[in-house]
Amino acid sequence: MKNLIKVERARQNMTQAELADRVKVSRQTINSIESGKFIPSTLLAFKIATVLQVAVDVIFQLEDSDW
Template sequence: MKNTIKVERARNNMTQAELADKVKVSRQTINAIETGKFIPSTLLAFKIAHVLQVSIDAVFRLEDCDW
């Protein structure tokens, strides 16, 4: 799963730590999601999109799916 969290954070002048605080996770979790090492739960994905003020599909994209 690809994401645009880093880009959207920059548009909102927000650090990883600030986003993490707003969605109640660690900065390390945000970093892991941004780098593709961790796929967030649906609820966390919606929280991130809400805080970044974009739709969930603007932040998260499924790529190379076989379905």
């Protein structure tokens, strides 16, 4: 799964720590999601999208290899 969290965070001048604090996870969790090492739960994905004010399907995109 591809994600654009880093791009959206940068657009809003938000650090990993700030995003993590707002969605109630560790900075390391955000880092792991951004680097593709961890796929968030549906609830966490929606929280991240809400904080970044972007639709969840814009932030998280399925790739052909995910099927």
